[in-house]
Every structure is written in structure tokens, then in C-alpha cells.
Amino acid sequence: MSTPLPSHASVVVIGGGIMGCSTLYHLAQMGVSDAILLERNALTSGTTWHSAAQVRALRHSRNLTRMIQYSVDLYARLEEETGQNVGWIQKGSLSIATTPDRLTHVKRQEALAHAYGIEAASISAGEAKERWPLMNADGVLGAVWSPDDGRVSPSDVCAALVKGAKSLGAKIFERTGVTGILTDQGRIKGVETTRGTVMCDAIALCTGLWSREAGAMAGAEVPALACEHFYLLTKPIDGIVGNTPTLSDHDSHLYIRDDSGGLLVGCFEPMGKPIAPGVLNESFEFGLLPEDWDHFEPMMELALNRLPALETAEVKMLLNGPESFTPDGTFMLGETAETRGLFLGCGMNSVGLASGGGAGMNLAHAIVHGHTAYDLTEADAKRFAPVFNNIDHLMARAPEILGTHYDIAYPGKQLVTARGLRALPLDSEYKAAGAHMGQFYGWERPLYFGKTEEPTLRFDKPDWFANVAAEVRAAHEAAAIFDASPFGKIDVTGPDAEAFLLKTCAGFMGRAPGSVIYTAVLNARGTFESDITAQRIADDHYRLFVGTNAIKRDLAWFTRAAEGFDLRLSDVTEDYAVLGLMGPEAARIARELGGNLDGIGYFKHAGATLAGVPVRAARLSYVGEAGWEITCKAADAATLYTAMTRAGATPAGLFAQTSMRIEKGFCAMGHELDSDVTPVQAGLDFATRKTGGFTGAEVLAEQRDAGVASHVISLALDDLDAVPLGHEPIYLDDRILGQTSSCAFGYRIGRPVALGHVSEPVADGARVQVDIARTLYDATVTLGPLYDPDGERMKA
Structure with a gap:
């Protein structure tokens, strides 16, 4: 029973x-x-x-x-x-490269492995052939050997x-x-x-x-949506003796290993086959989907090239089993x-x-x-915009995701399916200006302007280098417009608004209306849940600006923390547009549009009228140049943008903003900040209340008492042609000191730049090396911003 x-x-x-x-x-x-x-x-x-x-x-x-x-x-x-x-077989894995970019990719992976304490080594095509004698090594440029990998x-x-x-x-x-x-x-x-x-x-x-x-x-x-996933099984063949390493030929979309004396040849083809809801019903247990040799044939041809023994092998089956994929x-x-x-x-x-x-x-x-x-x-289960739960979008996206499993990790790569899901208020204006878009939380957001054709993705100087340089120059010498509209906006209203934010935020939330406040949002461990800026609009009204990808997560965090407080939380993200008008000409443009914003102090905000549009102008800068983040109703954004550009402002994209952020040493969630890091460790303790009273305050006090120092550093690389992308190991005296976290070319200082984490204190001015695809590039450490360290430009 x-x-x-x-x-x-x-x-x-x-x-x-x-x-x-x-x-x-x-x-x-x-x-x-x-x-x-x-x-x-x-x-x-x-x-x-x-x-x-x-x-x-x-x-x-x-x-x-x-x-x-x-x-x-x-x-x-x-x-x-x-x-x-558990059937653990530890025979290692072999990743071969048949193109120069794949070789760079696997060497970047080798560098990562060293940073993470995993054994990995570059080997020649000949050495790869020794480890996998059945492999046709023609066209193989090199490989990386990882001896500790296995299967169960x-x-x-x-x-x-x-x-x-x-x-x-x-x-x-x-x-x-x-x-x-x-x-x-x-x-x-x-x-x-x-x-x-x-x-x-x-x-x-x-x-x-x-x-x-x-x-x-x-x-x-x-x-999440299921796709068909294929692998071929053969009967025993000559040359398979015992267990073999897993052979990855990702340029051919293949993974290969032994199976019961034969071969298992699996693939992640460039575009998979989605499975519509309802096809796999409750009776689908140990079932498989029908063989599809027509779909598998291109992969089979590639496999025959890599494994000539397949030509005479007897096929046991083409297994087609479903797997689930996310956006x-x-x-x-x-x-x-x-x-x-x-x-x-x-x-x-x-x-x-x-x-x-x-x-x-x-x-x-x-x-x-x-x-x-x-x-x-x-x-995080809360990271996806609701628009991605649409079945049509999933049916389009999931097959592409299957195909990206073995993609080369090019900088700037964007997915092509399920695009155009959410348009910014200025979408048509940006397209008219030649914007190249990227997708973030479903939003189509300008990455850079001035090129309408698709870029060729590469590891060296990118196709958009000159475009981004021009946008940074505009912000540095004249005026540029950075669109912050997709940032999440949460209104906190009610009699307990201040008390609630004093509890949930580490910053100085009690400042008077008209103030802008940067604050960390911490958990009980004193580490970051989010970092936000807040505008106090009235005694009982704050507006919180959170990361584009964080709105669902942060709104849930604040909602759950609000139990017992008399207040209301409202997601007003799509009600408003936010345009950052930045650069030495920003004040002139504001005056020409009928609004003198000069009287707004740094980290203050006030209402104004620009080009006949009611706005709220906040004086702060994420790019290190003087200017304002200007909030208006979404419907008024086109009027405001048109007036700004006619007065001489240039639209600038996310790549320019990121470059300028890194030069200024500004930390970002998901890069320098996460739930493993405290403000003390990130060099942001200056923006926390020393009186405590907020979640995580005790941990910060303990770290201060223990003398914990910031482990975020800035790096300027000597070689102007170096292209760091992030996660590269940082070496000091032949040992790994840390890793890069955000990287770009710093146009204002004229060289590649990075932010990074280090595991021990390092001196300002120290000389280190950055491992980019197993080539070491010399760099200088700066403790603080590389550009305008005293902030004179943005406070002028």
C-alpha cells in the first residue's frame, strides 16, 4: 500500500x-x-x-x-x-578552434580558468590529435585542454x-x-x-x-520553452577503447564523446526547433520526439568532416529529446x-x-x-520583463538561444529574435539618427549612432569605435543627450515614506525636498541588493530610479519590505522619459530653451520649463560632465529632444555612457556591485549613514572597525590596441591579484580602461598586467577615477 x-x-x-x-x-x-x-x-x-x-x-x-x-x-x-x-567519468574535455576568433575565444576561456582555479592549458593541433586520434585535425588552429572535466x-x-x-x-x-x-x-x-x-x-x-x-x-x-535537442548514437566502432575526453568543435556546433564503445555526436545547431505548448502533455514521460534527419543533416556533414570514422559507423539512433530554454x-x-x-x-x-x-x-x-x-x-528568477512570457516571443527566441550555446563571446553581440518588444518614447527619432539598438529588459536602447549597417563583430578595435569617440567628444566638448528612460522609476508616497526609506536604504534619505540622493539598498548581510538614486519631491513623496534590468526585482524587494508602513509604491517607469543633457554647452542649451537651470545645486532637483515642456531637472552626472537628468512626461519627450538637438546637442548611446562611467570610476550593479559586496568593499562607504538604522548597518560598522578597505581599482592599459572585455585576470608579480569587471576604451584619457576587483590591497600607481586571451598587457593601477578625480567637470 x-x-x-x-x-x-x-x-x-x-x-x-x-x-x-x-x-x-x-x-x-x-x-x-x-x-x-x-x-x-x-x-x-x-x-x-x-x-x-x-x-x-x-x-x-x-x-x-x-x-x-x-x-x-x-x-x-x-x-x-x-x-x-554516480557514474562519474573524469576524462577531461578538449575544445578545438578552427577560426582565429574561436582561438581567441578559447584562449580567453583558458585565462578565465586560471582566474577561477581551474586547470586548463593551450595545446597545438598535433597535441589535440594525440588526445583524440579519431579526429580529423585538418583546419584545427589550436585547442584548450581541461583535464578535470567529466560526465556522470x-x-x-x-x-x-x-x-x-x-x-x-x-x-x-x-x-x-x-x-x-x-x-x-x-x-x-x-x-x-x-x-x-x-x-x-x-x-x-x-x-x-x-x-x-x-x-x-x-x-x-x-x-521558458522547450526545444528539440539532437544527438546521434552509433554502435561500437574501431578505435574507441575505454572512455574518451569530450571533444568540442564549437565552430561546427558539435560535442563528441564515446558511448558504450560507439560515438555520441550532439549538436547545438544555429537555429533550433521550438516545441509548442501542449505537445508535451502529462503522459510524456520517458518519451522522445521523432527523428528529424533533414534538420540534423547539416550537422551530420560537419561531423563527418571532423570524424571520418562516422562514414562507416552503424547508426543506433538519432535521439531527439526536449530541453527547456530561457530568453x-x-x-x-x-x-x-x-x-x-x-x-x-x-x-x-x-x-x-x-x-x-x-x-x-x-x-x-x-x-x-x-x-x-x-x-x-x-x-535571478525576477530578471525577465513580463513581455518575455509571451508565447510568440518565446517560440521565436528559444530556438536562437539553443543556437547561441556555442557562440563566440564577441563584444556587442545582440540577439536577433523577439526584438522590438518595447520602444522608447524617442524610438523613431533615434532610428532617424542612425541608432544601432540593443535590447535591455525588452527595451530597444541606442548603443551608438551613425551606422545603419550591421557591424562585423570582432575582438580587436570594434566597428563602432569612431562613432562612440564622436559621442564622447560631443559630451566632453559640447553637449550630448543620454537616454535614461528605460531606468525603472518607483514612486514612494505616503506619511511613512521617509521612515520606510531610512530603513531600507543606506543613504542620507532624510534630506529636504529638492534633494537628489545616491543610496545603496542592502540586505541583512550588508551587501548590495541594488544601488539607486532618489529624488525627494515632497515630504511624503520620493521617486526612486533603479537599473533598467532591476525594476521587477527591486519593486518586489521594496514591496516586501513595506509591510507595516503606511505608504504606496507605484511603478511609473513608462509614464516618464528621462534625458541626460550633459556637457559644457548644456547650460547654454537649457537657457535657449527657456529654462535657466544654473541655480540648481549639485545633487539637487527643481521643476522648470524647457521648450514649453514641464520638466524636473536633477543636477547629477553618470558620465563625469556637467549637466542635468531631465524628467518629462513620455508624451513630451519628442518635443524636448527636437529642441535640444536643434540647439546643438548630439544623441549618444550606451557604449559612450559606459566608457565615460568607467573613466569616472563609477561602479555598476552586476559588474562592481552585487550581493557578495558591501559599500565598504566597493569604496562607497562615503554614501552611507554612519548613525545606522538601516538594514545591513551593523555589518558595515564591523567592517569599518576591522579596517576593511575598498577592493575596486581603476586600470589604464599601456597598449592602445588592447581590447579588454571584462573578467580578465589581473596579475601582479606573476600571481593573480584579481579580475577586471567593466572595460572600455577611455576616449577622454586616450587608452583602454577598466575597473576591477582585487583580493588584497594594491598601491596607487602599481604596475600590473591584464591577461587578454593569454597575452599579458601592462597597466597602471589608480585608486579612484582615471578622469577628473576631483569631479570638477561635473560640478562646474
């Missing part, structure tokens, strides 16, 4: 794939002994069972790499802990996780479908199943292919914005087995402790 469902569980995990099994195991490890897992069919059904299960540690960021390194350690530990073999058995890993979870009191219920999710006032209360109702405090949604529909049961947006190619992890207690662990983008151990640990950590074990903002 089957075990009855409990009437209550602290946490219900829905889904019995790698993410569900890992999350349950880690919940039990963290003391949640009454957690249960519900699986509609059988464990590992859906996607996990047919995974190629490669575990490659290196990812584009330190913490994603750290997460997979945890997976590797966990899988090895599970065998000792549970006695269950999906079913065995899940069996070990389940065994470990059960030993700690957790329970698994297969053949138990969830038919509904119960909520009350936006909070999880329980689940309805085919075997009864279970009340609970939290849900971990690890439902893989069906996550979008499962999230909708709880009123949450989960933008940006990274999984979703953490609590949703819409529903308290609903946590996502889904949209794994074909890296479920590699990520599953570490991702499951972090998801359990978020449920138990309220945050992941380290910063995983890039995977």
Missing part, C-alpha cells in the same frame, strides 16, 4: 529531475527534514534521463563556475556518503541524491501530479494533487519542460516576484546535470536562508 501524503510539509519540491532531487537533498541537509518531492510520473522522466550529462566546470562568471565546481565535488562525495555509484550518469546521480535525502527524513511521492497551487494574498499556502492536498510554506518549482504552465498555477511568470540562455533560480514562497529552479538550457548539484544547493539555501549562498543575480 502506498504511503499517504502528509497534510503539511515545510517545503514541497515539484519535479523529480536533477534539479528537484538536488534541491530535496540539500533541503534535508539544511535541516528541513519534512520536505517532500512530488513527481507526476517517475524520477528523471522528462529531460534528465536522456541528458548527455557533461560536466564542464568553466562558465563566464566566477560564481556560475563555483556552482559547477560544487556539483563536481558533490557527485564525488555522494558515492562515499550513500554507496550509490543522470539516473545514478538522482538515485544517490534521493537516497541521501531519504536518509535524512525527506519523502518522495512518484505518480503524484500537481493539479493546482494554493495561494493567499500572494503567498504560497499549499498544493492540490491527484492524491490529495498538502499545505506548505514554500514550493520549489523544478518542473523542467512544464515550468511555464506550473508557474501560472501560482500566478507567476516563468518564461537569455541562463536558468531561473530563486523566489518569484509575483508569489511569495514560490521558488524556481528551472529553464536549465542544457546544463542541468552540470549545474544541478550547485543550483539545487543554492535553491535550498534561498528557501531556508532567504538568499543564495553567493551572488547569482544573473540567474
